[in-house]
Amino acid sequence: MLLSKSFIPILKNNPSEAKIKSHQLMLRVGMMKQASAGIYSWLPLGFKVMKKIEEIVRQEQNKIGAQEILMPTIQSSEIWKESGRYEDYGEEMLRIKDRQNRDMLYGPTNEEQVTEIFRSSLKSYKSLPQLLYHIQWKFRDEIRPRFGIMRGREFYMKDAYSFDISDEEAFYSYNKFFLSYLRTFKRLSLTAIPMAADTGPIGGNLSHEFIILAETGESKIFTDKRIFDLNTNETELEKNSLEQMRKKYEQYYSVTDEKFNKDEFEKVVSEENRLITKGIEVGHIFYFGDKYSKAMGASVDLPGGKKDFVKMGSYGIGVSRLVGAIIEAKYDDKNEIMKWPSSVAPYDIALVPMINKNDTSALDKAININKELIKNNIDSLIDDTEENFSSKIKKMNLIGAPYQIIIGKKSEGDLLEFKEIGKDTQNLSLTKIIETIKKQKNSN
Ligand code: 5CA
Secondary structure (H helix, E strand, O other): OEHHHOOOOOOOOOOOOOOOHHHHHHHHOOOEEEEEOOEEEEOHHHHHHHHHHHHHHHHHHHHOOOEEOOOOOEEEHHHHHHHOHHHHOHHHOEEEEOOOOOEEEEOOOOHHHHHHHHHHHOOEHHHOOEEEEEEEEEEOOOOOOEOHHHEOOEEEEEEEEEEEOOHHHHHHHHHHHHHHHHHHHHHOOOOEEEEEOOOHHHOOOEEEEEEEEOOOOOEEEEEEHHHHHOOOOOOOOOHHHHHHHHHHHHOOOEEEHHHOOHHHHHHHOOHHHEEEEEEEEEEEEEEEEOHHHHHHOOEEEOOOOOEEEOEEEEEEEEHHHHHHHHHHHHEEOOOOEEOOOOOOOOOOEEEEEOOEOOEOHHHHHHHHHHHHHHHOOOOEEEOOOOOOHHHHHHHHHHHOOOEEEEEOOOOOOOEEEEEEOOOOEEEEEHHHHHHHHHHHHHOO
8 A cells, every 4th residue: 555545634733622542643643533522533554453452352252162143233112121221221322213203223232132132032051151252343422432432432342142041150150251351452462451340330240351561551450460461362162171271360369440349458468469550451351241231031941841031241352443552552652662462463564665756666566566565465564755854754753654765775685674573673675574474463
């Protein structure tokens, strides 16, 4: 892609309304644009990143056997009246009337809608377990939308729902999602820590938030530092090993402020291991048993002829919020260098030819290099403008493709001036560069 033809409206300076670095960068490089309070249009650069995150989330849901569906954004109030949440949800719910004067709403979450789908379709324990998910826009009329897409009113969420025959089976489903979340965030190059959390308006009594550390995060957290050293290598979706995996995490004190108890914290965590800090909630999982299935009559026939309400859980990931969360984790705002993890980078590599009016040979060379890159499925952004070199590099550092090739005096013959963003330059052949990038991409 040529920079001159791309829709990447870059601002010279940080916009003053943005208080945290993700919001600053997203406006600065034109990843998104505010439409109204807490509501955004996604421009090409931001949209590319979000779509890549979405795809990783999807792949990891599929790996645990979850099946993708797509429920509507607009829901009928009837099902919410059945569950009892129509009134309870309060002002965060955007209520709409259609032309027949029916009460509709823009879905803030989908427990009711999915329970309705389940109860009208499946009747036997033989169909269980069922893990269903969708990736869809949500609307919550947040009282204080802020930090750009981090706390929006309209946001993009993956929400999954599990249906099981017993508590024991339901915990197994819960643990599958627990594992899939650890895997998902790792592929996004984030360290997300599961923390015991409150259930709020979703309900139930078992819940974990997945939180990444960030000074600008809105969640206050209290942890035993040792939880950060844990790693997950589980490959089998086997019941006992998944239970052991969750226990491994739960052995360390790690809670959000709603669950915090000072005496307990000081009793179970030695002073040198205590960490009190802030973080961003990128995912949240809940187990709430028959809260919705009982209220809405979602039951199945059991082996002995009896019926019982299905046991349910729900599992959310903030797909749009993750774009901001990755920036919070990876953007060096002092030096104005963004380095996207290669799994979600908007472009794999930036080509920066030094061009002046009388000599376009560097641009020709960039275009030839790009032909090779395309053959190898490597997506590049070429700065074909005549700006000076330092402002070109400044721009590419903000856009954040993880690699750059500078085509100038030093890129002569077969060796090209190549660098991984934020690191020193090297002289490498194009073959070697392609190999390096492919290797990195394949490891995602
Ligand atoms: N039904 C449950 C699980 S599917 C649910 O809605 N959980 S939630 O409320 O915790 O939301 C799931 C995730 O969506 C959160 O972890 C967060 O990452 C993201 N999220 C929630 N509210 C917002 C918001 N206002 N802006 C951006 N992302 C949000």
